[in-house]
Every structure is written in C-alpha cells, then in structure tokens.
Amino acid sequence: MTANFSFECIASCNQTKARAGVFQTPHGIVETPRFMPVGTLANVKTITPAQLKDTGAQMVLSNTYHLHLQPGEDIVAGGGGLHKFMGWNGPMLTDSGGFQVFSLSEMRKITEEGVTFRSPRDGRIINLTPERSIAIQNTLGADVIMAFDECPPYPATREEVEAATSRTYRWLERCISAHQRQDQALFGIVQGGVYLDLRAKAALDLKQFDLPGYAIGGVSVGEPPELIAQIVETTAPLLPSDKPRYLMGVGTYREMAMAIASGIDLFDCVIPTRWARHGTAMVQGERWNLKNAKFREDFAPLDETCPCYTCQNFSRAYISHLLRSQEILAYTLLSIHNITELIRFTQKIRNAILQGTFATDFAHWLKPGEVQEEK
Amino acid sequence: MTANFSFECIASCNQTKARAGVFQTPHGIVETPRFMPVGTLANVKTITPAQLKDTGAQMVLSNTYHLHLQPGEDIVAGGGGLHKFMGWNGPMLTDSGGFQVFSLSEMRKITEEGVTFRSPRDGRIINLTPERSIAIQNTLGADVIMAFDECPPYPATREEVEAATSRTYRWLERCISAHQRQDQALFGIVQGGVYLDLRAKAALDLKQFDLPGYAIGGVSVGEPPELIAQIVETTAPLLPSDKPRYLMGVGTYREMAMAIASGIDLFDCVIPTRWARHGTAMVQGERWNLKNAKFREDFAPLDETCPCYTCQNFSRAYISHLLRSQEILAYTLLSIHNITELIRFTQKIRNAILQGTFATDFAHWLKPGEVQEEK
Numbered sequence: 162m163t164a165n166f167s168f169e170c171i172a173s174c175n176q177t178k179a180r181a182g183v184f185q186t187p188h189g190i191v192e193t194p195r196f197m198p199v200g201t202l203a204n205v206k207t208i209t210p211a212q213l214k215d216t217g218a219q220m221v222l223s224n225t226y227h228l229h230l231q232p233g234e235d236i237v238a239g240g241g242g243l244h245k246f247m248g249w250n251g252p253m254l255t256d257s258g259g260f261q262v263f264s265l266s267e268m269r270k271i272t273e274e275g276v277t278f279r280s281p282r283d284g285r286i287i288n289l290t291p292e293r294s295i296a297i298q299n300t301l302g303a304d305v306i307m308a309f310d311e312c313p314p315y316p317a318t319r320e321e322v323e324a325a326t327s328r329t330y331r332w333l334e335r336c337i338s339a340h341q342r343q344d345q346a347l348f349g350i351v352q353g354g355v356y357l358d359l360r361a362k363a364a365l366d367l368k369q370f371d372l373p374g375y376a377i378g379g380v381s382v383g384e385p386p387e388l389i390a391q392i393v394e395t396t397a398p399l400l401p402s403d404k405p406r407y408l409m410g411v412g413t414y415r416e417m418a419m420a421i422a423s424g425i426d427l428f429d430c431v432i433p434t435r436w437a438r439h440g441t442a443m444v445q446g447e448r449w450n451l452k453n454a455k456f457r458e459d460f461a462p463l464d465e466t467c468p469c470y471t472c473q474n475f476s477r478a479y480i481s482h483l484l485r486s487q488e489i490l491a492y493t494l495l496s497i498h499n500i501t502e503l504i505r506f507t508q509k510i511r512n513a514i515l516q517g518t519f520a521t522d523f524a525h526w527l528k529p530g531e532v533q534e535e536k
Numbered sequence: 537m538t539a540n541f542s543f544e545c546i547a548s549c550n551q552t553k554a555r556a557g558v559f560q561t562p563h564g565i566v567e568t569p570r571f572m573p574v575g576t577l578a579n580v581k582t583i584t585p586a587q588l589k590d591t592g593a594q595m596v597l598s599n600t601y602h603l604h605l606q607p608g609e610d611i612v613a614g615g616g617g618l619h620k621f622m623g624w625n626g627p628m629l630t631d632s633g634g635f636q637v638f639s640l641s642e643m644r645k646i647t648e649e650g651v652t653f654r655s656p657r658d659g660r661i662i663n664l665t666p667e668r669s670i671a672i673q674n675t676l677g678a679d680v681i682m683a684f685d686e687c688p689p690y691p692a693t694r695e696e697v698e699a700a701t702s703r704t705y706r707w708l709e710r711c712i713s714a715h716q717r718q719d720q721a722l723f724g725i726v727q728g729g730v731y732l733d734l735r736a737k738a739a740l741d742l743k744q745f746d747l748p749g750y751a752i753g754g755v756s757v758g759e760p761p762e763l764i765a766q767i768v769e770t771t772a773p774l775l776p777s778d779k780p781r782y783l784m785g786v787g788t789y790r791e792m793a794m795a796i797a798s799g800i801d802l803f804d805c806v807i808p809t810r811w812a813r814h815g816t817a818m819v820q821g822e823r824w825n826l827k828n829a830k831f832r833e834d835f836a837p838l839d840e841t842c843p844c845y846t847c848q849n850f851s852r853a854y855i856s857h858l859l860r861s862q863e864i865l866a867y868t869l870l871s872i873h874n875i876t877e878l879i880r881f882t883q884k885i886r887n888a889i890l891q892g893t894f895a896t897d898f899a900h901w902l903k904p905g906e907v908q909e910e911k
C-alpha cells in the first residue's frame with residue numbers, strides 16, 4: 162500500500178470474524194465497517210453534498226461506466242476531478258465499469274482484449290479494456306479505484322464462471338500495470354459466482370498481488386441471499402487481514418450484519434435512494450411505504466431515535482402528504498433518512514465491535530431471516 | 537393593525553415612490569421590498585426549509601386551494617399548523633384560493649354566496665365562500681391571510697370586471713366578519729382588471745377598512761407587461777402608506793423594480809422554481825438554459841458574485857451535466873440559485889433606497905424594456 166493509504170484494525174470480535182478499522186485515504190478516513198452511499202452520475206440522487214455529509218457518509222461511490230458516457234471523464238477532469246466537480250471533498254471510490262457493461266449494455270462482445278458495447282445514450286460503439294478503465298479512473302481521480310472485471314450472470318455454468326474468473330485475474334494484472342497514480346488505491350475484485358471453490362481460489366490468487374484493498378464482486382445478481390452469505394463466509398477470511406474488504410452492491414441490514422461477521426468492512430448499495438424515490442422509508446430494520454393511508458395523520462417522525470434532518474424536522478404525515486402531491490422534496494427527505502439509517506446501522510455495529518458486544522447485540526441479524534415484507 | 541403586526545417605513549426614495557420598510561409578524565420580520573418564494577403545497581418545490589432559509593427568504597407563501605384539496609387543512613392543523621407541518625418557522629402567508637379557483641378549476645359556478653367547483657384531484661364537489669376560505673386559512677395558521685376575491689380573466693369586458701370587483705368588495709366585508717384570529721393579519725385585494733378607474737375606486741373602497749395590509753391582485757393573467765406597470769402606478773399610491781403593499785404573482789426583475797418605484801413592498805412568483813425545473817438559471821437579469829452546449833465545459837459558477845450554496849460549490853458544467861443526466865439535484869441547485877437571485881435583487885433595491893441611490897442605480901430597470909430572451 163502506498164504512503165497515501167493505510168488500514169488499521171482497531172478491534173476484533175472474539176466470537177465472529179467482525180472487526181472495526183480505520184481506512185486512511187488522501188481525502189480523509191473511513192471508519193469501518195461502514196455503508197457507502199452511491200452517487201452513480203457524480204451525485205447521490207436528490208441530495209446535495211452538504212446533506213450527504215450530515216448523513217454520516219464518509220466514502221462515496223461513483224461510476225466509471227456512467228461518467229464515461231456522460232459527461233465524459235475529460236469534463237470531470239476539467240472541473241478539477243471528481244471531488245471538486247461534484248462538491249464532495251471526502252473519500253471517493255469509482256467502480257471500474259465492469260459490472261455495468263455486463264448488466265446494462267446491449268450488443269456487447271467480450272474478448273480477451275476487453276469489451277465492446279453500444280452506448281445506451283447515443284448508440285456509439287465503445288471499447289472498454291482493463292487499461293482503458295484504469296485510464297478513465299485515473300482521469301476521474303477517486304481515492305479508490307476498482308479493477309476491471311468480468312462479472313458472470315446468475316445462473317451461469319461452472320465453465321462460464323471459471324472462464325470469467327480467470328479472465329478477471331489476467332485483467333487484474335493488466336490493471337496493475339496500467340495504473341498510474343500513487344494517490345489512488347487500486348482494489349482487486351474476487352469473482353467466482355456461487356462456486357465456493359472458485360471463489361476461494363480467486364481470493365488466494367489475488368492475495369499474491371498485495372493490493373491496498375480487496376472486493377468481493379458478482380454477488381447480489383439474483384442469487385438467493387443464503388448463497389451470498391456462503392460466498393462471503395468462504396471468501397472474506399482468505400483475503401489479507403491487514404487490508405480493507407469491500408462487499409460490492411450489498412446494503413440490506415441482514416446481509417451487512419452477516420458479512421461483517423465474516424470480516425467485511427465496506428458496503429455500497431443503491432437501495433436507500435432508490436426506495437426513497439418509491440416512497441419507502443427504512444426504519445429500524447423495516448420497510449415502510451409512506452403512501453400507506455395509515456401515515457396520513459401520523460404526526461410522529463419516521464424514527465424518534467434518528468438524528469437526521471428529516472426526523473428532526475418533519476412528520477410521517479408531512480412526508481406522506483408530499484408523496485401524495487408528487488413533490489420531489491419527499492424523495493430528498495426519504496433519501497436523507499434512508500442513507501442515515503444504513504450508515505447508523507453500520508456505526509452501531511462498529512460501536513458494538515469496539516465494546517465487545519457485537520455477537521450478542523446483533524445475534525438476531527446473524528442468522529438467515531425472512532425477507533422483510535413492506536409494511 | 538393588531539398588536540402582533542406592525543409596518544414601519546424606514547426610508548423613502550425622493551425621486552420615485554419607492555420605500556424601504558420593516559413588516560413585523562408573529563414569526564419574525566420581513567424587510568421590504570422583498571421577493572417571497574412560493575410553497576404551493578406546503579413546500580417550496582425541490583428544496584428544504586434549511587436551504588430556503590439560506591436563500592435569504594423571510595416570508596414564504598402557501599396555498600389555501602391546494603392545501604384544502606391535499607392534505608386538507610385539518611391534517612395541517614393536526615401537524616401543529618402550517619409552520620410546524622412544513623418546518624418553516626419564519627413568516628408565512630396563505631392566499632385565499634380565489635385565484636386558483638378561477639384559474640385552475642373546471643365546472644365552476646359563481647354566485648353571490650361563493651364558488652362551487654369540482655376537485656381536480658378526486659372529482660368531489662367543493663364549495664368555497666369567503667367564510668369558508670377564511671375558516672380554512674384560520675385553521676392553516678399563516679401569519680398573513682388573504683381575502684377571498686373574484687379574479688376576472690384577461691381579456692374581460694368592463695361590465696364583467698366591474699361585477700367581479702364589486703363582488704370582491706362585498707366578499708371582503710364577509711371575510712372581515714368571519715376572521716377569528718388576532719395572530720393573523722387579513723389583507724384585502726384590489727381587483728379591477730386593466731380598467732384603471734375601477735382599480736382606483738377599488739383601492740379607495742378597500743382603504744376604508746383600515747386593514748393591516750393590501751394587495752393588488754388579478755395582474756399577470758396574460759395582459760401585456762406595460763399594462764401591469766400602469767395598473768400598479770395607478771393603484772399603489774392610493775393604498776395607505778403606513779401598511780404593506782403586496783403585488784401578487786409578479787416576480788421578474790423589471791416588473792418588480794417598476795412596481796417598487798410605485799410603492800410596492802412585497803412580491804411572489806413561481807418562476808424561480810418553475811424555471812429551475814426547466815433547466816433555466818436567472819443570472820443578473822438574464823435567463824440561461826443550462827442545457828445549452830456552451831455550458832458543457834464552462835467551469836465557472838453560475839454567478840461569481842452570488843453567495844448561494846450552488847454558486848459557492850458547483851460549476852455551470854456540473855449543473856449542465858446533471859440536467860443532461862436528468863438528475864433531480866439539478867432542479868434543487870437551480871431553485872436555490874434562482875430564489876437567492878430574486879431575493880438579492882430586491883435586497884439590492886432595498887439597500888439602494890436606504891442609501892438614496894435607487895432611482896439612479898436602477899434607472900435601466902425603471903423603463904419599459906424588451907422581454908429578456910433566453911440565452
């Protein structure tokens with residue numbers, strides 16, 4: 162790891178593999194475990210960076226694939242780089258575009274060289290290779306950048322997943338060679354689908370590169386939640402214990418708690434903002450549809466224990482009114498609350514790890530549970 | 537005027553009828569002349585009360601007609617009244633619903649008693665009378681409430697306007713009788729269409745009631761801008777000089793400057809937020825469409841002299857990117873700037889009045905000008 166980055170584990174759970182750490186980046190620290198909000202197009206949907214800071218957010222994600230298509234990395238660089246362009250001066254992470262190319266693009270063609278696809282914005286043909294992804298991410302300027310990987314779909318045969326996983330390994334070698342900036346940390350991504358032996362082999366293969374951080378990718382692509390838990394339980398302990406571990410695309414209460422128990426430090430997910438735009442509040446482990454009639458005259462805040470701007474100033478009835486009136490402010494208020502809620506959840510876990518009470522305090526989140534129905 | 541309200545004129549222009557004043561309400565002062573943002577449905581579209589406060593907003597409007605339909609005044613009262621319900625603890629004003637009934641409702645029927653119309657939300661038949669409008673406004677709880685008036689369309693015959701104006705007078709008498717709360721100031725509304733003698737008569741008739749404030753209504757309904765200036769020039773000086781004067785629905789630079797020169801103190805208009813949602817910034821008297829290609833790589837703030845959150849943190853290129861990406865945050869950032877801009881414009885005029893330089897500093901705004909084309 163370069164001098165610009167460090168990861169220190171400051172406490173461990175003695176009943177699980179959970180740990181509390183501090184990840185140092187050029188734009189500040191990230192206290193782990195921690196949920197990271199997603200700002201796909203250089204903004205976290207419907208909220209300002211000032212509002213985002215008040216949620217407790219430390220590291221924020223953005224997206225190489227989306228930013229390459231619009232506005233293009235050169236405009237972001239012209240605006241002073243991603244931090245300055247979007248007004249977020251804390252730690253940032255860009256993903257490599259791999260996942261989006263494989264999940265969003267039509268007419269893609271995969272070769273050993275890279276991926277060719279048609280831009281869904283303007284139809285032009287775009288080539289993305291490991292070198293190109295890293296060059297774009299070097300230009301964007303986030304603190305953490307991700308290796309360009311091939312993310313197999315679910316379901317996929319063992320042969321398909323094996324081919325994608327070994328290609329991801331070869332692409333990682335090319336990413337490492339292409340990477341130019343010492344003020345950016347390149348994280349590798351473990352693929353392997355739902356095949357636990359492929360996951361284990363990939364983890365051990367990646368470990369050899371002594372990267373500043375490691376991610377588990379290719380989960381939450383449609384497989385049952387219990388498989389995610391198995392993948393994480395198998396893979397996370399094989400990754401270096403002195404580097405941050407990031408589980409990509411996961412951000413529900415139970416999945417995060419169980420992954421933390423397996424040694425994961427970082428999470429990201431679009432659900433707090435996406436659900437907000439559907440009128441859904443995340444409250445102490447539950448999902449509430451604020452358009453529900455019972456909230457029309459409910460003058461309590463979403464969550465009396467929540468310190469967020471929304472809960473400190475507005476009632477469920479008010480948010481319900483905004484939603485019924487199709488007022489955009491509802492999405493802003495719910496996004497502020499939902500992001501705060503997920504970050505607080507990981508902060509509470511962190512505090513419990515520090516105090517040695519994680520395994521007992523969070524016992525009910527550490528076993529497979531039913532999917533929470535919307536209330 | 538009750539003990540809860542006062543209006544003090546603290547400086548006058550010696551070349552025009554412009555004045556600077558302080559209007560005291562139970563929720564704080566309003567320094568006049570001043571632009572008031574519109575929060576139709578108990579929120580100023582796309583921005584939070586905290587962001588609104590930072591624009592320099594003092595008094596905020598809301599809408600009896602819209603709030604009666606959704607969520608209903610009883611829910612607002614259940615939430616502690618309009619201020620608490622929407623999280624704005626500064627001065628507030630509700631209009632009477634008269635303008636909206638006449639401009640938005642279908643199948644309306646007007647009698648001496650009041651207006652019957654079909655709710656555009658759910659089709660139910662609604663009756664609005666002077667007594668009912670005041671009762672709703674008493675329940676909502678704004679600091680300033682407006683008399684229920686009949687707003688004739690443009691164009692309308694002299695006979696039609698005369699009938700509407702005298703009915704507005706009789707309805708005002710009923711509003712005054714119905715009004716219950718000493719912590720709310722009831723403003724009367726001068727109608728009279730484009731007929732200057734009807735306007736003058738209405739102003740003198742209303743003056744007799746010694747109300748805590750007076751508004752000029754029924755302008756900006758499609759008539760040419762020069763007619764608005766004539767109406768205001770004729771009407772404003774006939775209203776009591778020791779009471780605030782409010783020109784309803786007007787909020788462009790030139791119209792406000794000219795109205796201030798005729799002695800108007802307060803303005804409201806939806807354009808700063810509506811234009812924001814169309815991607816338009818108001819910059820030093822001009823309209824800019826931020827989707828225009830020339831802004832794609834323009835890394836300057838909207839207005840270097842503007843203290844707003846948007847101008848202090850983001851570039852034109854960033855806002856242009858958000859608009860091209862259809863990100864809602866663009867509307868928030870533009871609304872913050874546009875509201876700040878109009879309030880600053882009235883604040884600059886106020887400062888010029890205090891310093892005795894209004895007529896010279898704002899000379900170019902005080903003559904009829906061409907309508908600003910979008911750039």
Ligand SMILES: [Zn+2]
Pocket residue numbers: 463464467468469470471472473497498499501
């Ligand atoms: Zn909250």
Ligand SMILES: [Zn+2]
Pocket residue numbers: 838839842843844845846847848872873874876
């Ligand atoms: Zn500004």
